[in-house]
Amino acid sequence: MRIELKNFKKTFGDITVIEDMSLSLESGEMLALLGPSGCGKSTTLFAICGIHRMTGGQLLFGDRDVTLVPSQQRNVGVVFQNYALYPHMNAYENIAFPLMIRKEDRKTIEKKVSEIAALVHIGELMERKPAQLSGGQQQRVALARALVREPDILLLDEPLANLDAKLRLEMRSEIRRIQQQTGITAILVTHDQVEAMSMCDRIAIMNKGDIVQLSSPQDMYQNPNSEFVASFLGNPPIAFLDGVVTDGGVQLASSEALLPLRGQHGLPSSGMPIRLGIRPEHFQPENPLKVTGRISFVETQGREELYDVTLSNGSVLRSIQRQGGGYHLGDEVSWGIAENQILAFDASGARLHMGALA
Amino acid sequence: MRRTDLFGLGFMAPALILTIMFFLAPVVMTGVYSFTNMSTATGISGGAYLISPATIRSLTEQGFQGDAIERLSSESYVVDEAGLEAAEAAGYTPRFIAEIRSTLLGDTFTGRRDFERALKDLSHRPRSIRDLKKATELFQKSVLNVRFETEADFQSALSSLNLNLSPAEAVFLTETAYTGWIWTSANYDRAVNLPSTYRATANSAIYVTFTLAFNVGFGLFLAITTFYLPSGQAAFFRTIWFLPRILPPVLYVLMWKWLTWDTGFLSTLLSHFGVPPHNLMKHTATHAWVVVVLINGFVGASMGMILFSSAIRSIPQSMLHASEVDGANRWQQVRYIILPQLRWPILFTTAYQTLSLLTSFEYILLSTNGGPGSATNVWALYAFKIALNNYGGNLEYGYGAALAMVLVIIGIIASLFYLRLFNFKSMITSPRIEQ
Ligand SMILES: Nc1ncnc2c1ncn2[C@@H]1O[C@H](COP(=O)(O)OP(=O)(O)OP(=O)(O)O)[C@@H](O)[C@H]1O
Ligand SMILES: [Mg+2]
Numbered sequence: 078m079r080i081e082l083k084n085f086k087k088t089f090g091d092i093t094v095i096e097d098m099s100l101s102l103e104s105g106e107m108l109a110l111l112g113p114s115g116c117g118k119s120t121t122l123f124a125i126c127g128i129h130r131m132t133g134g135q136l137l138f139g140d141r142d143v144t145l146v147p148s149q150q151r152n153v154g155v156v157f158q159n160y161a162l163y164p165h166m167n168a169y170e171n172i173a174f175p176l177m178i179r180k181e182d183r184k185t186i187e188k189k190v191s192e193i194a195a196l197v198h199i200g201e202l203m204e205r206k207p208a209q210l211s212g213g214q215q216q217r218v219a220l221a222r223a224l225v226r227e228p229d230i231l232l233l234d235e236p237l238a239n240l241d242a243k244l245r246l247e248m249r250s251e252i253r254r255i256q257q258q259t260g261i262t263a264i265l266v267t268h269d270q271v272e273a274m275s276m277c278d279r280i281a282i283m284n285k286g287d288i289v290q291l292s293s294p295q296d297m298y299q300n301p302n303s304e305f306v307a308s309f310l311g312n313p314p315i316a317f318l319d320g321v322v323t324d325g326g327v328q329l330a331s332s333e334a335l336l337p338l339r340g341q342h343g344l345p346s347s348g349m350p351i352r353l354g355i356r357p358e359h360f361q362p363e364n365p366l367k368v369t370g371r372i373s374f375v376e377t378q379g380r381e382e383l384y385d386v387t388l389s390n391g392s393v394l395r396s397i398q399r400q401g402g403g404y405h406l407g408d409e410v411s412w413g414i415a416e417n418q419i420l421a422f423d424a425s426g427a428r429l430h431m432g433a434l435a
Numbered sequence: 436m437r438r439t440d441l442f443g444l445g446f447m448a449p450a451l452i453l454t455i456m457f458f459l460a461p462v463v464m465t466g467v468y469s470f471t472n473m474s475t476a477t478g479i480s481g482g483a484y485l486i487s488p489a490t491i492r493s494l495t496e497q498g499f500q501g502d503a504i505e506r507l508s509s510e511s512y513v514v515d516e517a518g519l520e521a522a523e524a525a526g527y528t529p530r531f532i533a534e535i536r537s538t539l540l541g542d543t544f545t546g547r548r549d550f551e552r553a554l555k556d557l558s559h560r561p562r563s564i565r566d567l568k569k570a571t572e573l574f575q576k577s578v579l580n581v582r583f584e585t586e587a588d589f590q591s592a593l594s595s596l597n598l599n600l601s602p603a604e605a606v607f608l609t610e611t612a613y614t615g616w617i618w619t620s621a622n623y624d625r626a627v628n629l630p631s632t633y634r635a636t637a638n639s640a641i642y643v644t645f646t647l648a649f650n651v652g653f654g655l656f657l658a659i660t661t662f663y664l665p666s667g668q669a670a671f672f673r674t675i676w677f678l679p680r681i682l683p684p685v686l687y688v689l690m691w692k693w694l695t696w697d698t699g700f701l702s703t704l705l706s707h708f709g710v711p712p713h714n715l716m717k718h719t720a721t722h723a724w725v726v727v728v729l730i731n732g733f734v735g736a737s738m739g740m741i742l743f744s745s746a747i748r749s750i751p752q753s754m755l756h757a758s759e760v761d762g763a764n765r766w767q768q769v770r771y772i773i774l775p776q777l778r779w780p781i782l783f784t785t786a787y788q789t790l791s792l793l794t795s796f797e798y799i800l801l802s803t804n805g806g807p808g809s810a811t812n813v814w815a816l817y818a819f820k821i822a823l824n825n826y827g828g829n830l831e832y833g834y835g836a837a838l839a840m841v842l843v844i845i846g847i848i849a850s851l852f853y854l855r856l857f858n859f860k861s862m863i864t865s866p867r868i869e870q
Contacts, residue, residue, distance in 0.1 A: 128756045148759045161757035165775040174771070175761040222761070 078139050078229040078262050079104050080125070086133035087120050094120050095286040098134075102230075107256050107263040109273035111309070112283030118266040119158075121283075122232050125264065126153040138229050154223030154261075158235040160215045162207040168194075168218045169203040175226045193221045196255060213244045220252065224259065231256065231263040237272060249276055270310050274298070282306050304426035307354045313383055315420070316360075316394045318353045327351055332390035334368065338416065344431060345423065354420035357383065357397040364413025370394065372408045386410060462843060468836035469623075473616040475830045482615020483582045484589035490611050491579075497607065503600060511576045512550040514539040518574035527570060530559040547571055622837035632838075634809055635817040641724065642731075642799075642813045643792045649732035650788055651781060654739020659769055661740070662747045673740065680737040688801040691730050692716065716803055720810035723803045727811050730798045739784050746780040747773055779857075786853035790846055814842060 080102040087095040094117045102108050110118045123129040125136065127148030136144045143151055162171050169190060170177075176186045194200045197217040207215055216236060223231055236252065237245045253276045256263050267273050273280045274294040281291045282305075290297060290306045301307035307315050318336075320327040322345050326337040336353070338344065345351065373393070374385035377400075384396045384404060396412060404410060421429040473479055491508045514535060522532050534557045544550035550571050554560055561567055575581075583589035589612065593605075600608060610617070626632050657676055661669040679687055694700045695715035702712035716726045750773065758772045796816035799805065805812035805820070812820075822835020 123756075126760050128759060149762045149764060151760070153760055155757065155760045157753040157757055159751065159753055161751060161753040163754065163758075163772060163775075165778070174758075174763075178762040178767055178771075222757075226762075 079137075080230055080262055080264075081137040082121075082125065082134065083137070084134040085121070085124060085131060085136070087117070087124060087129065088132045093286070098286065098288060100281060100288060100291070102262050102264065104262055105260045106279065107253070107265060107277045109277035109280045110264060110266045110283060111270060111273040111280050112268060113309075114268060116283045117286040118268075118283060119234055122155075122234050122264065122266050125230070126155050126232055127151045152226070152229050153232060154226070154228035154230070155232045156216070156219045156223045156234065156236045158238055160207075160219040160239075162215055162218055162222075164207050167204055167206050168199065168210065171207070171218055172221045172225050174222065179226065189225055190221075193225045196224070196258070197221045197251070212240050213248060216240065216248060217251075220255065224255070224261070228261065231261045233263065233265045235266055235268070237267070237269070245272075252276065271312060274310070282309060300428075301354075301420065302428045304352060304354065304422040304428075307420055307422070307428075311356055313357050313395050313397060315354045315356050316392075318355065318388075318392050318394070320351055320353065322347055322349045322351050327353065329388070329390055329392070332388065334389070336366065336368070336414075338419070338431075344421075345429065350424045351429070352422045352424075352426075354422065355394055355414055356418065356420075357395040359415040359418040360386075360394050360396040360412055361398065361415070362402070362410070362412045364415050366414045366416045367411045368394065368414065369409065369411040372404055372406055372410060375404070375406050386412065465836045465839050465843065468833055469840045470618055470620060470837075471616045471833040472619050472621065473832040473836075474834075477614060477616040479616065479832070482613055483584050484586060484609070484612045485580070485582050485614050486578045486612050487580060493611055494608065497611075499604065499608075503604075508579055509545055510547055510579055512544040512547070512571060512574045513576045514542050514574055516540075521573040522570060525569070525573060527561065527566075528559060531557065531561065534559045550574065616833065619833075622834045625834060626837055626841065631809065631812075631817070635812055635814040638810070638812055639793065639814040642727065642811070643789060645724070645728045646731045646735060646792055647785060647788055649728055650735035650739050651784055653732060653736040654784065655743055655774075655777070655781070657736060657740040658743030658747055659773065661744060662773075663765065673744065676733075676740055677737045679733045684797055685801060687734075688730065688798060691726065691802060695726055717807045720807060723807060723811045727799055727803060730802055731792070731795075734798070735788055735792075738788075742780050742784055743777055746777050750776055782853075782857060786850075786857070789849055789853075793846060793849070794842055814838065818842070 080100075082098065082100040085095055085098040085100075086093075098121065100108075100121075110121060112118055120129065124131050127143070127146065131144060134144070135142060138151070163174065166174065172190045172193060173186050176189060181189075190203075191200065194203060197220050199214060199217045199221065202210060202214055202218070205214075207218070210218065216239075220236070233252070237248055240248060249272060252265075265273070265277055274297075277294065279291060279293055280297050281288045282297070283289065284305055290302050292300075297306065298310050301310065304317070308317075318327075319330040320336070321330070322328075323335070324347055326335055327344075328335050368386075368388060370386040370388040372384050373387040374383075376383040378397075380400065381397050382400055382402065382404075384398070386394045386396060388394065394412075394414075419431070421431055423429055486507055488508075491504065494507070495504060519532055519536055519540075522535070523529070535554070538557065539553060542553070544553065551568065554567055554570060561570070578589075578592050581592070583592060586609065589609070593608070657672070661672050664672065682690075692699070696702065697712040697714045699715075701715055702710075706712055713722075715722050717723055754772060755768060758768050763771060794815050796813055796819060799811055799813060799816055800819070803811045805816050809817075818835050818838035821831050821838060823830060825831070
């Protein structure tokens with residue numbers, strides 16, 4: 078089902094959490110709400126499922142305006158961050174609860190519950206109380222409870238935050254599988270960019286109550302429209318060089334070094350400050366646009382190795398390379414930047430679109 | 436014993452001593468007293484031997500008859516040397532004593548009157564009638580109304596009466612004449628045989644059941660309704676409902692009296708609708724019970740409210756949110772999410788209040804004082820009145836202690852039952868795979 082949030086506003090007393098936010102989801106799409114803690118992700122989610130009343134704006138499920146419909150009648154499935162299973166009911170009763178409330182008959186309930194339990198692979202745990210389930214099992218029960226009454230929309234509030242690394246990896250693909258299998262429209266709230274990128278069709282990055290960019294994971298990574306987005310996506314994170322635009326290129330701050338970005342158009346006029354974002358995979362020994370610095374940190378990540386290179390002006394660039402480069406801490410190196418991959422931002426953090434001269 | 440055990444015992448010692456002194460000892464003492472017939476009449480130290488008209492009455496009831504009773508109850512005066520010596524020592528004039536010796540020595544009088552008359556006839560008798568009467572006492576030979584401090588004295592006095600009693604009768608006589616307390620299990624027999632005991636039992640059952648139901652029910656109602664109020668209003672209502680508990684009981688009950696008196700608020704209000712004024716607290720048994728249950732109930736409900744409120748607030752917010760998006764309305768939320776999670780606080784309150792209600796009677800004492808009649812006389816109040824606050828003035832400590840003991844035993848049985856119900860062990864060791 079199509080979901081549309083128009084000019085959503087939310088205040089708590091004097092505190093305005095969300096000023097004016099619009100968002101729409103295609104039917105069957107899974108969207109990630111990604112952003113730092115306190116940016117209003119949960120608030121948005123709670124408004125969509127009706128737990129919080131919207132201060133302003135409109136919410137449409139399909140063609141139906143549900144802005145004022147109480148959450149009981151919205152038919153939204155929610156998986157809460159702490160799962161919020163009912164501790165006095167066993168797994169079966171937990172999952173059956175929404176159906177029981179709807180007074181469906183026993184046979185139907187049994188059939189639906191066992192179907193959904195099979196889907197999330199917890200058929201054999203039905204008798205257990207939540208306290209007797211592992212974190213991952215609890216999570217599956219919560220998911221089953223959210224899905225069992227075939228909701229119009231599924232909302233997941235940081236569903237993986239409480240799981241260990243391995244389980245998180247497993248559940249990521251599980252949730253995606255189930256979402257695709259059921260074809261349900263879903264919103265995933267997370268502050269983990271890897272989760273957002275690997276599970277969702279599109280990502281909405283939020284900052285301080287605003288959606289700063291909304292696009293597909295790939296596009297978001299390659300074409301961030303702001304310094305905030307660029308720094309939010311990518312692991313290891315992007316590194317920035319501050320500088321000033323000159324005739325010959327970019328003069329790095331408090332340094333003699335000049336990056337000769339000659340082949341680029343779209344640079345602002347001379348004398349303007351500029352920030353250059355360089356992702357670790359684009360700072361490699363073989364690239365032509367060399368900068369010199371000293372290796373100040375080495376982190377082995379198994380297949381790859383992460384280097385921090387401190388330039389003479391104190392800026393740090395990161396580089397990720399295959400194992401076996403033979404570089405050591407303290408080595409003086411002169412590695413190159415992939416010129417056409419540089420992301421440039423102005424002083425306010427907005428993206429400057431540059432391109433190679435034809 | 437290992438050193439750590441000793442160490443632990445050392446730490447425990449003060450608590451242990453206090454427990455023994457202030458809890459165990461009173462219970463044990465109550466148990467001990469319950470097997471005595473202590474009362475105001477017997478005192479709590481030793482006693483003496485005394486044949487009083489009451490003793491004679493109970494002897495007669497026990498089948499003593501004829502000569503023995505006659506002799507025990509009759510007053511006899513014998514003029515002998517011992518009596519004369521006593522008179523001398525008491526300071527009567529030698530002439531008077533000599534006259535008695537010469538005219539009356541060896542005579543026996545039954546009844547003080549006769550002897551007095553005989554003395555009056557003597558020419559050297561003392562001037563004052565009082566002295567004369569005193570003189571008669573010196574020759575008294577009967578045991579009636581004479582206090583013997585030791586059993587030996589008592590027995591020798593009896594032997595001079597030649598009662599010809601069987602050994603069993605002699606023992607019974609001694610026991611009956613003893614004014615001090617003795618060991619006995621008669622208290623319990625008496626408790627079992629008195630109809631008033633059953634009345635008190637039934638009253639206690641009514642009192643505990645209804646008050647408890649009101650306490651828990653109303654406490655729950657308040658906790659749930661205040662939970663759904665905005666926090667400011669909720670705090671306001673909680674404070675109001677907490678007032679009965681922090682009000683001094685006497686004041687609180689006085690307010691109830693003012694409310695229910697025949698010239699009080701309710702009667703005045705009702706009189707406008709043509710209802711004749713009544714003292715609602717004591718008008719009928721039903722009225723009295725309603726008032727008693729309400730007085731106690733409002734106090735108890737405030738405690739339930741606080742307990743239940745905090746238990747409800749400890750339910751994670753997200754669980755309530757989850758139930759809302761799952762489609763549950765308020766009532767279903769209360770029914771399926773909140774109430775089941777209040778199981779332990781409800782059980783706890785029930786257990787705790789059963790025990791405290793069983794033994795509490797102060798609000799009843801202050802309000803209906805067990806009335807009308809003994810309609811609201813619960814077991815604890817019954818025991819209190821018998822042991823410590825009796826109309827007749829004879830406080831029966833022993834019997835009261837026995838009644839209190841029954842409460843202690845019921846309390847222990849109830850605690851054991853509740854402990855089982857709580858099943859603490861299984862609560863503590865519920866299996867957790869991962870947390
Ligand atoms: N009931 C409330 N009253 C006042 N302020 C609130 C309330 N709920 C949330 N806020 C504020 O709204 C802002 C957004 O909160 P929200 O819970 O949506 O953050 P979030 O993005 O989900 O963060 P996190 O990743 O930590 O869960 C926060 O600054 C928070 O302090
Ligand atoms: Mg949140």
